Amino acid sequence: MARAVTKQRKTINTIAAWAVGLLIFFPILWTILTSFKTEAQAISDPPVFLFFDWTLENYGVVQERSDYMRFLWNSVIIAGGSTLLGIIVAVPAAWSMAFVPSKRTKDILLWMLSTKMLPAVGVLYPIYLIFISLGLLDTRIGLVVVMMLINLPIIVWMLYTYFREIPGEILEAARMDGASLKNEILYVLTPMAVPGIASTILLNFILAWNEAFWTLNLTAAKAAPLTAFIASYSSPEGLFYAKLSAASTMAIAPILILGWFSQKQLVRGLTFGAVK
Amino acid sequence: MARDGRPLQLFRNLNAKIAAIPMIFTAVVIFAGGTIWTVVYSFTDSKLLPRLRWVGLDQYDRLWNTSRWIISIENLMIYGVFSLVFSLVIGFVLAALLDQKIRFENTFRTIFLYPFALSFIVTGLVWQWILNPDFGVQSVIRDLGWESFTFDPLYTADIVIYGILIAGLWQGTGLIMCLMLAGLRGIDEDVWKAARVDGIPIWKTYLFIIIPMMRPVFITTLVLIASGIVRVYDLVVAQTSGGPGIASEVPAKYVYDKMFLGQNLAQGFAGSTMMLLTVLIVLIPWAYLEFGGKRRV
Numbered sequence: 001m002a003r004a005v006t007k008q009r010k011t012i013n014t015i016a017a018w019a020v021g022l023l024i025f026f027p028i029l030w031t032i033l034t035s036f037k038t039e040a041q042a043i044s045d046p047p048v049f050l051f052f053d054w055t056l057e058n059y060g061v062v063q064e065r066s067d068y069m070r071f072l073w074n075s076v077i078i079a080g081g082s083t084l085l086g087i088i089v090a091v092p093a094a095w096s097m098a099f100v101p102s103k104r105t106k107d108i109l110l111w112m113l114s115t116k117m118l119p120a121v122g123v124l125y126p127i128y129l130i131f132i133s134l135g136l137l138d139t140r141i142g143l144v145v146v147m148m149l150i151n152l153p154i155i156v157w158m159l160y161t162y163f164r165e166i167p168g169e170i171l172e173a174a175r176m177d178g179a180s181l182k183n184e185i186l187y188v189l190t191p192m193a194v195p196g197i198a199s200t201i202l203l204n205f206i207l208a209w210n211e212a213f214w215t216l217n218l219t220a221a222k223a224a225p226l227t228a229f230i231a232s233y234s235s236p237e238g239l240f241y242a243k244l245s246a247a248s249t250m251a252i253a254p255i256l257i258l259g260w261f262s263q264k265q266l267v268r269g270l271t272f273g274a275v276k
Numbered sequence: 277m278a279r280d281g282r283p284l285q286l287f288r289n290l291n292a293k294i295a296a297i298p299m300i301f302t303a304v305v306i307f308a309g310g311t312i313w314t315v316v317y318s319f320t321d322s323k324l325l326p327r328l329r330w331v332g333l334d335q336y337d338r339l340w341n342t343s344r345w346i347i348s349i350e351n352l353m354i355y356g357v358f359s360l361v362f363s364l365v366i367g368f369v370l371a372a373l374l375d376q377k378i379r380f381e382n383t384f385r386t387i388f389l390y391p392f393a394l395s396f397i398v399t400g401l402v403w404q405w406i407l408n409p410d411f412g413v414q415s416v417i418r419d420l421g422w423e424s425f426t427f428d429p430l431y432t433a434d435i436v437i438y439g440i441l442i443a444g445l446w447q448g449t450g451l452i453m454c455l456m457l458a459g460l461r462g463i464d465e466d467v468w469k470a471a472r473v474d475g476i477p478i479w480k481t482y483l484f485i486i487i488p489m490m491r492p493v494f495i496t497t498l499v500l501i502a503s504g505i506v507r508v509y510d511l512v513v514a515q516t517s518g519g520p521g522i523a524s525e526v527p528a529k530y531v532y533d534k535m536f537l538g539q540n541l542a543q544g545f546a547g548s549t550m551m552l553l554t555v556l557i558v559l560i561p562w563a564y565l566e567f568g569g570k571r572r573v
Contacts, residue, residue: 017374121509186491259389
């Protein structure tokens with residue numbers, strides 16, 4: 001900020017900032033580049049950076065070995081479905097916490113968030129048993145529910161922080177005009193909170209998209225999403241780094257692209273609303 | 277608050293309670309219910325299937341006499357402490373250095389957040405490769421002329437957990453930095469001016485004025501780092517599968533292996549109960565200090 005920064009210093013800082021940014025981005029960039037190399041070039045010594053024979057061969061091999069689209073579709077359904085369900089459950093809860101706070105609101109929020117701290121293995125087996133008895137194992141609907149449950153605390157917390165910035169008087173006025181509770185939430189609160197809700201949706205979508213622990217344990221062939229797709233390549237069954245990179249690139253590309261085109265929501269969402 | 281004390285109080289609270297029920301219900305039933313179930317069955321001798329034949333503390337006795345469990349706990353502690361310290365320090369220092377208008381700031385932040393937007397599985401695989409001695413960092417530096425350079429954490433039992441730590445830091449620090457940056461931006465410019473007028477050195481201003489003012493940001497980052505530490509399982513599985521030998525085992529993996537591979541359910545439950553206990557020992561005093569003391573609504 002304006003801490004008597006000279007123009008020269010500012011340039012240096014910008015360069016430094018982007019250098020650090022590049023350093024952080026490098027592993028991702030390297031993975032993407034490697035996915036276009038042949039296996040020999042991928043492990044060549046010294047490494048080749050840009051000047052290699054670009055090839056799409058790896059993608060073909062990966063696609064042939066496992067049907068990428070099926071995994072992608074599962075990921076979209078699971079991440080999208082759990083996010084939608086989570087928002088539907090969380091909006092009323094966050095509304096009540098933000099606008100009708102009671103003495104216990106802070107406690108409830110804390111208890112809710114503390115479930116995120118609990119080791120997931122502690123509830124894995126009970127949920128596994130429930131899944132077996134309900135026939136939900138390796139189904140998308142089962143995963144949608146589990147993902148919704150584990151991310152719900154984060155969704156409620158984020159919506160709560162966004163809702164609190166909205167002046168309660170506006171809701172009051174709507175109520176005075178005879179709006180029912182449903183209409184108050186649906187037509188007054190929600191439209192005002194759209195930016196916050198969008199960030200929450202994006203964050204939750206990414207969290208659900210990346211969740212590996214639950215998806216690996218509760219799915220097999222049918223409902224497996226992209227995290228399972230990429231994990232299946234980590235065992236060295238004659239597959240090598242170029243193909244592994246291709247598989248990784250295919251798994252992360254949707255998120256990178258989505259993030260790039262919604263930078264503002266991404267930054268707001270991933271920083272839990274800290275960046276305005 | 278202005279909204280309180282109106283005639284419709286009772287009704288509105290009722291509405292609020294009804295609105296919050298689905299959320300509280302799911303949290304309580306699934307997490308509390310599941311956790312209690314696990315704790316109860318940790319006192320049994322369940323093997324392949326859960327059954328209620330009590331054996332008291334036998335499972336815990338066995339647990340603490342297993343070297344693999346001890347190593348797991350040590351690893352988690354090393355990982356936990358270092359990831360906490362380094363995330364906070366690196367995150368804050370970077371944020372302080374970058375605390376000024378940068379061109380294309382959203383893009384810049386997006387890049388810093390990208391690692392966090394990746395699955396732990398991908399992070400683990402990428403870093404498994406970067407840390408590979410044959411074509412990763414070690415080979416690049418040797419090619420530059422430093423022939424004896426050795427950096428081989430993933431294949432050296434003593435330091436393998438630090439290899440995992442590097443990947444974990446890469447994934448999380450960008451996020452911490454962005455949060456800290458947002459916190460720094462939120463601080464009034466007048467604070468800086470006042471400190472300068474009083475002739476307080478910059479580092480002192482940061483240490484005694486700015487950081488205490490950023491308390492809420494630090495709490496958010498602590499929560500995030502802590503939940504990342506609990507989730508280190510994914511990273512270990514993708515990077516080393518616990519190897520070399522059992523040098524990079526973590527508690528969650530022990531529990532998982534006992535439950536699903538070792539057909540020794542109760543042993544796994546005992547492990548996860550210990551993990552739960554550890555979390556509670558850390559969490560409860562902090563939660564009391566943070567939320568219990570001043571109950572302001």
